[in-house]
Amino acid sequence: MTEGALLPGTEADPVALGPDGPLALDPEGIALLSEAVAVLDGTGGVVVASKGFRADPVLFPDGSASPSLAALLAEGRRPAGGAWPRLRIGDGPAARLYDIVTIPLRTPGWRMVFATDRTLDVGLKNALVVSRARFKTLVEVSSDYAWETGTDGTFNMVTPKGLAGRSPRELIGVNPATLLDPESPQVAISPFATPVPVEGAEVWVRHVDGSLICFEVAAVPLYDDQGDWRGARGVCHDITERCRQERAQAEQRNRERVFARITDVFRREIDPSDMLQVAASTSTHGFGASGCQIFGAEARPDRVVSHPLLSPVASFGIVPDPLLVGPVLDQLVGHVPPGPEILAVAGLSLLLAPALYSGRLVGAMLLWRNPGRDPWGEGDQRLLATLSGQIAAAIEQQAAYRLLLDASRTDPLTGLLNRRAFYDEMKRRFRRQQRDTKAASLIYLDLDNFKLVNDVHGHGKGDEALRHVGDILRNNTRSTDLVARLGGDEFAVWLDAADETVAVNRAQVFLAAAQTLVIYSGKADRPLRMSIGIAVHEPRSAEDINEFVSRADMAMYKVKHGGKGTYGLAPPARARR
16 A cells, blocks of 8 residues: 555554555545544644535534534543443534544544434434334324225224224234125225226224214225235225215205295196195105105095095005005004104004194005114104195095085085986996996986975974984985985986896885875875886987986976876887998
């Protein structure tokens, strides 16, 4: 090695021996070094310093070695040299940290000092430690649940909070798929075993207490240096409450749609029966039901019924067995609930609501879901509670409409059909009978000596006699026959599918029952009786309805002019050519 210039005082004391003789320090070479290197004498004075040493304002302030460095070397007294304790120079944020290594020189107290600034390294290390501690604390206090899965798809790390009521100890080695609820909708690719980054994936997990939890999951896959999948890492955020709120909002929007639809139907439909039928079908679809049935209470304008009889007025879907529904309706009538009730009958999930109008039970609305369908919930109850008021108004309107219709078709005194309703219905049946092979009969009745009843006993007694006649005719005819009071003391009876024999038999029954009318007679020698005319229409006949009516009327007047109190049969109509 080429020998360099010796530092003052070192001519006879080289640092060490080399293969070519004693080693010497080159002051000029040291001065050019960018590292912090210096030769200090026994008092800490700088004999020679490198460029890097002189450029460091902490090591070389004011053209001399840092007092802290000099003090360290003076107190340490390490004649053998080597590494010294880390030197801290300064206080606060401006403090610097140095690793100090010294080599003793021959001259007593002289040292060659190597100083390495470790401030940045220590700062980074401390920052990393603090950052990891901060992250650990944030994870522990976070409402999210962090996890990691391995190559076998099972958990190999779970934060101390655990997951879905399970501790980390219970979850390690468990496949996340076993926690998912099989009945809830799940994402196509499980975020716990995802091969690609995912964000916002929703999974439904069954809690240990049996409840359902919805997690929003963000996850990233883990790959090794060879590109092989090694697992996944992610966090779960509990959004169960948000899902409930969204579901409640969706149910509210659905309630508003169904309510608006039915309300619109009520505005557009004129016939209350059509209103209720459309309401039944719309409610079935709007509620996601298997069917709907609307019941109306028996209309009794003459008195208030404390326990009304409920009968169907509209339905949609396959109606359940009345034997199953009947007891449920009886219970509702016996004890009217304040709102819709959820019931389970024979596997059906029923939603039943009373229809109240002015505090009075006017009907009920029943919706059902078949076995296997989701049961009813509170949202369904709230919607039906809103609709039941509209349904009640429609039921009441239908009842009023029917009463009005009945009043327009019914004789108010006897309760029989009036003239207009009788002839309208008779025309319809006459047209149908033209296509049939069975005969039909028309009976005209007129009371004998009725005027004398009013003259002698008053109109009240006459009205009583007319009601008695109405009862005689009603009680001695079939439900398929038509019975009417045409006006005054004239009555008519249409006998459906009745030939001459049946018609004559009915007339004889009427006459026999009319014997009881004698109590209303004005005079004993002029008793109240019936005169009856009969006309039979055969399908092969060519007569029209007017001719048919005229034959019955003429037969009756022939009896009245021939002695009264009996019946007469009109001659047959001309045959069709």
